[in-house]
Amino acid sequence: MATNPSWVLKSYPSAMPTVENWTLEDRMVPQANDGELLVKTLWLSVDPYMRGRISPAKNYATGFKLGDLMRGGGIGEVVASESSEFRPGDIVTSDYFGWQPFSVIRAATAKTVATGEAPIQAALSYLGMPGLTAYFALLRTGRPKAGETVLISAASGAVGQIAGQVARIKGFDPVAIAGSDAKLEWCKELGYRTGINHRTSADLIADVAAACPKGVDVFIDNTAGPIHDAAMSNLNTFGRVVVVGTIALADRFDQPDIGLRHLRRTLITRARIEGFLLDDHEAEYQTAIADLLLWHRQGLLQTREDVAEGIETVPHALVRMLKGENFGKQLVKL
Amino acid sequence: MATNPSWVLKSYPSAMPTVENWTLEDRMVPQANDGELLVKTLWLSVDPYMRGRISPAKNYATGFKLGDLMRGGGIGEVVASESSEFRPGDIVTSDYFGWQPFSVIRAATAKTVATGEAPIQAALSYLGMPGLTAYFALLRTGRPKAGETVLISAASGAVGQIAGQVARIKGFDPVAIAGSDAKLEWCKELGYRTGINHRTSADLIADVAAACPKGVDVFIDNTAGPIHDAAMSNLNTFGRVVVVGTIALADRFDQPDIGLRHLRRTLITRARIEGFLLDDHEAEYQTAIADLLLWHRQGLLQTREDVAEGIETVPHALVRMLKGENFGKQLVKL
Incomplete structure (x- = not known):
């Protein structure tokens, strides 16, 4: 079975995070249980809110504990599905992708990514x-x-x-x-x-x-x-x-x-x-996505991505984004 | 003609104001010109917003300059009227009473105080x-x-x-x-x-x-x-x-x-x-006053006043209110 290098939180940063706050562990590819999907990660998103989740302070989202697998927004292809909603080959996005090449996510957190109209990673950027x-x-x-x-x-x-x-x-x-x-x-x-x-x-x-x-x-x-x-x-x-x-x-x-x-x-x-x-605005997501897609189609909306490549770059991508060294939406492509 | 001891601003306080920031000048009773009222002051109100008006910093209300007559909320009896809206004997309130026994105010800033239902000074307190x-x-x-x-x-x-x-x-x-x-x-x-x-x-x-x-x-x-x-x-x-x-x-x-x-x-x-x-809520004042009066009449609303007496006490009343030494709405009765 393939190994699955996975980023876990090693220490809480007291100031600006550094890549030393995480460690890359060689884990096994996990198995999907009932209601879960095994996905092959294609894109990961690093976002400012993650700074709050690697702090022991109380935040809206429960933070990561030391030793936890890091998770965040991602896009991937379903490899195995234990949900009637998705089947292998589907391209899905979720806020709970592990920082790893193969990840198990709950199907309830996943949404199908529309292909064709926009590059799939737009689901982590202007359509996400x-x-x-x-x-x-x-x-x-x-x-x-x-x-x-x-x-x-x-x-x-x-x-x-x-x-x-x-x-x-x-x-x-x-x-x-x-x-x-x-x-x-x-x-x-x-x-x-x-x-x-x-x-x-x-x-x-x-x-x-x-x-x-x-x-x-x-x-x-x-x-x-x-x-x-x-x-x-x-x-x-x-x-x-x-x-x-x-x-x-x-x-x-x-x-x-x-x-x-x-x-x-x-x-x-x-x-x-x-x-x-x-x-708080979930009820209106479809309206917003329709507007954003339309404007993009009309050429009114440009977007810029800053893409790092490979699972080993994820913490680095997060840190450079927190420092403002990125230019455009920071993504990691696997 | 009666003299009219009037409080003018002598210096801007750099910290908590003291009574030394004002001086009591012996002025003449002023005369009402067209659109103005000469009023005999019955009550003066000291309010927290006045701290901002004795500061050289920019505020919503234009502040007092050094040497200016102090003005604020008051209630008085019209002595002479150069406005068709008011006549001598009327009890009026305005936010622009001078800190003095006789004051000239613009009729446009004055409102008649309803007498009978509540003590007139309520117009500076729970009805004001x-x-x-x-x-x-x-x-x-x-x-x-x-x-x-x-x-x-x-x-x-x-x-x-x-x-x-x-x-x-x-x-x-x-x-x-x-x-x-x-x-x-x-x-x-x-x-x-x-x-x-x-x-x-x-x-x-x-x-x-x-x-x-x-x-x-x-x-x-x-x-x-x-x-x-x-x-x-x-x-x-x-x-x-x-x-x-x-x-x-x-x-x-x-x-x-x-x-x-x-x-x-x-x-x-x-x-x-x-x-x-x-x-910003002026359009709804009458609704609010009707509610407050009704609740007061029904015995649902108690109020407490802290009353100083005499024109010489006005700055002292303001300072003790700013220090929180008052107990209830701070007023000055003349």
Whole structure:
């Protein structure tokens, strides 16, 4: 029987994770029991939320314990099915793929990936969690009005790239914050009106003010940290802040986040600051996917992937994404 | 002509205001011009928002400049009217009474005070700005559901005392945070289920957890500061935080507010944190006043005033309210 090199969590990172926090164990290919599927992994997704799952702190998702097999979003081909819903050869996606070439997943977590219309890995990108997050965070929680300024952090990332383009398609005024000039250049190709490089900015508050001369109406916050402060300092009356991610805290996840508090500003602007979790919008997924597919088909939606190859690269891909070294949606191809 | 001792702002406080920040000037009784009323002041209101108006920082209301006559909520009798809307003898309220025995106000800012149903000073308390703030902050912005736990800071204050009772009347589960055991005792008489003395608590987070065993669903935040942190740490999924006031910052108003940031918690709980300004609810004032009057008439709504007497006491009354030394709605009777 083939061996199945599998990534398990070895230690909790106290700061920014390193590849040494995981170890590659040589496991056996597992067997599917009743209600399960054995899948051959084709793609794995690494996403910012995983930082929270390798922390002993309490989060919405139960975290990994030391010694646990790492799991996350993936796409694979069904090899053996103990479910009447799927058969061998089906291409499926699930949020619970192991970081391993062969994985057993519960059939209840799996969905068939439509083939033909888009490359299958789109199910991990603009037709999956990041694209849906961008769609609902912007349109349902942020709720911009026509012409309003929408500031988006991590603007070229998996969520940001879609949020910026949906904002442009819907007639809002998207402004990017990203970590390199190359990313900003691409953001402008996507339709962001302008952008700010937060790594080279000497005064982020002033630079956001200059980029958003009418102030910030909606802020899609993928980062927290100083970028959050710059947005809050430029927030308009009745501004909306959608807290989608906190990747700027990836290096100090289990420490108290001490910094500027914005309660005076919240009071004076009557801002609405709201945390976002995609699961809350499940009833509308099909509407969103139909919109995103249509826009893609019409050439209105570009996407960019950053692809690592081989099972041995998964922790490295996660770490570089947490550091912002990726350019586009970070994936691993097996 | 009678003299008219008037309080003017002498200096901006850098920390907690002191009575030395104002000076009592002997002015002449002013004259009403077209569209104005000369009123004899009967009651003045001191309110937490005034701390923001004696700061050089930018706020929603334009602040006072050094040398400006202080103005705020008041009730008075019209002495001379240059408006067809009012006549001498009318009892009126306005947010722009000078801190002086005789004041000229614009008729457009004045409203007639209904006499008979309630003592006239109720227009500065439960039938005025604080009562309406409590009503709308709780019911329109907080939007609790039946049985939900509503945590209220400054719970016996002008806003808190009404918010707690409306919460009880509407079938929510109100919990008080206040600054003395006497205040908490009275909060329980009002119908708060239980309460926490934040001045004697050794562990505010744990004490809020003990007082709110099902967690905090809605937090009416009249204070900011460490009380805010204790509430956030106990906030339930889909919790709502209404930022009504920031009186805990009164002693450090022009300095950056550095402290715990709650973006991870906001994300994980999908909390909604929203700034509140009463003006946004003007279209519904009459509905709210009718409800508050009815509840008062039915004996469901108690109120408590803390009354200073004489024009010379106004700054002192403001400072003691900012320090939390008042017990109930702080007023000055002339």
